[in-house]
Amino acid sequence: MTSDELLLPSIGFGTYKLRGEAGRAAVTSAIETGYRLIDSAYNYENEGTVGAGIRDALAAGTVDRDEIIYTSKLPGRYQHREDALATVEESVWRSGIGPVDLYLIHWPNPGQGLYVEAWKALIEARDRGLVRHIGVCNFLPEHLETLERETGELPVVNQIELHPEFPQTDALAWNTDHGIITESWSPLNRGEVLEAAPVAAAAAAHDVTPGQVILAWHRSRGAVAIPKASSQARQQENLESLQLDLTDAEIAAITALGRPDGRRKDQDPAVYEEF
Numbered sequence: 001m002t003s004d005e006l007l008l009p010s011i012g013f014g015t016y017k018l019r020g021e022a023g024r025a026a027v028t029s030a031i032e033t034g035y036r037l038i039d040s041a042y043n044y045e046n047e048g049t050v051g052a053g054i055r056d057a058l059a060a061g062t063v064d065r066d067e068i069i070y071t072s073k074l075p076g077r078y079q080h081r082e083d084a085l086a087t088v089e090e091s092v093w094r095s096g097i098g099p100v101d102l103y104l105i106h107w108p109n110p111g112q113g114l115y116v117e118a119w120k121a122l123i124e125a126r127d128r129g130l131v132r133h134i135g136v137c138n139f140l141p142e143h144l145e146t147l148e149r150e151t152g153e154l155p156v157v158n159q160i161e162l163h164p165e166f167p168q169t170d171a172l173a174w175n176t177d178h179g180i181i182t183e184s185w186s187p188l189n190r191g192e193v194l195e196a197a198p199v200a201a202a203a204a205a206h207d208v209t210p211g212q213v214i215l216a217w218h219r220s221r222g223a224v225a226i227p228k229a230s231s232q233a234r235q236q237e238n239l240e241s242l243q244l245d246l247t248d249a250e251i252a253a254i255t256a257l258g259r260p261d262g263r264r265k266d267q268d269p270a271v272y273e274e275f
């Protein structure tokens with residue numbers, strides 16, 4: 001998927017809850033399996049784990065540093081300029097792999113009223129060479145319009161909750177129309193949508209797994225899914241979704257699973273805040 005300045009693989013690797021030696025090994029194995037886009041966050045408390053896993057893959061010669069797109073995120077509690085810049089520096093030191101390739105504001109927290117200040121701080125961090133590209137998570141069009149109006153710059157990525165029960169058709173179209181790449185978080189709805197009838201039907205028709213069907217659905221709609229998987233077998237299974245093309249009818253049937261209240265935990269960014 002592309003924006004004007006960034007080319008992302010069609011699938012990435014989520015790392016929420018991957019920590020310690022097991023997490024480090026899972027990250028190294030994901031890179032060996034073929035993932036190049038690796039998602040982390042300051043608040044996952046695993047930037048050290050993920051950085052160690054990436055360094056292991058670099059030391060083994062599996063990849064070059066410039067092939068990896070390492071992502072981290074700014075927590076809501078650090079949206080003031082000086083806190084934000086110190087947090088980005090901390091992220092760089094924790095991961096230990098040089099500048100962060102993609103740094104995202106984790107939540108807009110509109111009640112706090114600081115996301116424009118945080119965005120200006122990320123622009124400054126990029127200008128100082130601490131991060132290469134900057135984006136956001138969980139921003140609604142109204143928040144994105146505010147960023148553009150106040151700073152003249154839109155994010156390259158908007159990472160949002162997106163899965164068959166909450167397909168985000170309008171948000172996805174808005175992002176695409178504005179040159180913003182959409183990444184889907186909890187793309188498998190943490191496994192809770194795997195048994196839905198249209199998913200099972202497509203899996204049977206193509207002789208693939210339900211997880212592969214859902215990941216192919218994301219790709220077909222132009223969103224970059226970032227599934228988390230602990231085992232190399234599942235990492236491989238998820239990556240092999242790249243070989244699967246669903247029919248238009250299958251895509252439509254899976255999209256029709258969507259419900260207005262389909263969010264996992266009612267985390268509407270218009271009101272929900274995370275620190």
Ligand SMILES: NC(=O)c1ccc[n+]([C@@H]2O[C@H](COP(=O)([O-])OP(=O)(O)OC[C@H]3O[C@@H](n4cnc5c(N)ncnc54)[C@H](OP(=O)(O)O)[C@@H]3O)[C@@H](O)[C@H]2O)c1
Pocket residue numbers: 013014015016017039040106137138159160184185186187188189190191194209211212226227228229230231234237238
């Ligand atoms: N920006 C944000 O606000 C935000 C919020 C949430 C998440 N995220 C990011 O998005 C990433 C992905 O979301 P997520 O971890 O919440 O959920 P997810 O990727 O939808 O689901 C992960 C769960 O599904 C299982 N799984 C993976 N592949 C599978 C397959 N092929 N078949 C069956 N089960 C499978 C995993 O199990 P095992 O691990 O046991 O294999 C894990 O329990 C996170 O890790 C994080 O990086 C961002």
